[in-house]
Amino acid sequence: MRKLISTNGLSNEEWLRYRKQGIGGSDAGAICGLNPxxxxxxxxYDKTNEEIETYDNESMRQGRDLEEYVACRFAEETGLKVRRSNAIYQNEKYPFMQANVDRLxxxxxxxxxxxxxxxxxADKWVGDSVPAHYEIQCHHYMAVTGAEAWYLAVLIMGREFKYKRIDxxxxxIRNLISxxxxxxxxxxxxxxxPDPDGSEISNEVINRYFPAAVKMSVPLPSYLNEQLKRREEIIHLAKKLEQEQNQIExxxxxxxxxxxxxFNEHYKVSWSNVDTVRIxxxxxxxxxxxxxxxxxKSSQSRRLTIKAA
Structure with missing residues (x-):
């Protein structure tokens, strides 16, 4: 690996711009289709758009603030010493692969x-299991740095602290690089x-690219006919399954x-009163x-309507 840039004194906007120059650990699981x-x-969209998004929320803030606590707990539990790297690294052979690691x-x-x-x-961390996109993230870091192993430590709020060594x-790694x-x-x-994956996230990206419609028509290519036919079959099947679900309930x-x-030994069912207030x-x-x-409040969105000819 080689050091791309020191993060000491680097502003958040500059850091985000460097992230656009390659694939980072948190991107790896998404590219593999494993990040929910x-x-x-x-x-x-993030890598090809010039816009710098500085989105933040309380969960992200807590994750940053508690990173040091998690690192200290890991050192306490394992006896290993950890240090900050304060740098963005690149794989020398594949410079698009970047790593901004928490600790070395x-x-x-x-x-x-x-x-x-x-x-x-907490159910995603039961026993020896970890979320798949986090495990891929660790292998991405090993691919960039040449490390022989990576530890993944987690603080489950109010419940427990645990860690796992990923060799x-x-x-x-060869498949991941490919x-x-x-x-x-x-x-x-x-x-x-890339092709859409049916997720709500992909919907949001498409709407960002094409937020408003122009009053024009375009010929519909015949290769989409099979997919539209399959869509009709799925809608019909979904209605039948929904009816079956309603019947059971x-x-x-x-x-x-x-x-x-x-309740019994397998299920607990609740059919409780819910008070609802609407304007x-x-x-x-x-x-x-x-x-x-x-x-x-007025807002504009686009509605997709499909009818058989």
Whole structure:
């Protein structure tokens, strides 16, 4: 590996610009289709768009603030010494592969990735299991740095602290390099958007590219006919499955009657009271048009409608 840039004194905007120059550890799982929160299409958008997004939320803030705590707990549990690297690294042979690692382990050819998770996601860390996109992230770092192993440590809020050693897997790393190389060369460098994966994230990316429609028509290519036909079949199947689901739930409701809960050794069912308050917008518009106007919010989106000819 080689050092691309020191992160000491680097502003957040400068750091984000350097991230656009290559594929980072958090991108790797998304490119492989393993990240439930990021799609290949959204990674492509990030790498090819000049806009610098500085999105942040409380969960991200806590993750940054607790990184040092996780690193200290790891050192305490293992007896290993860890240090900050304060740099963005590149793989010399594949310079599009970047690594901005949390910690390196002193005296060993290893590193540490620090994570935090809510108690609601504790099931993803049961036993020896870890989320797949985090494991890929660690192998990406090993591919960039040449490390022989990488540790993944997690603080599950209010529950427990745990860590796992992930040993270098040469075959997996070769496959990962191949996937990332293809993504970078066939998509990012050429501007050829990857195929959508059906996720809501991909929907958001498409809407960013094409936010408004122009009043024009375009011929529909015949190669899409099979996919449109399959879409009709899926809609029909989904309706049948939804009806079957409703039928099962109706039988359970009839069994429960006025009781709120039912349970056995396998399931716990709750059919409880829920109070809902909604604004009567029609009445508000008629009786208080001034309030309706002041508190109404206008937005524009695009609706996809498909009809058989």
């Amino acid at each position: 929160y990021v799609s290949p299409m959204s990674v492509f 382990i002193s005296g060993k050819n290893m590193g540490l990735e620090c994570k935090t998770a809510s108690a609601y996601n 270098r897997d040469e075959e997996l 996937i990332e190389k293809e993504f970078w060369e066939e998509h990012v460098l050429t501007g050829n958007m 109706q039988k359970i409701k009839l069994f429960m009657g006025e009781y709120e809960e039912a 009567d917008s029609k009445r508000l518009k008629e009786e208080r048009p001034d309030l309706y106007r002041d508190f109404s």
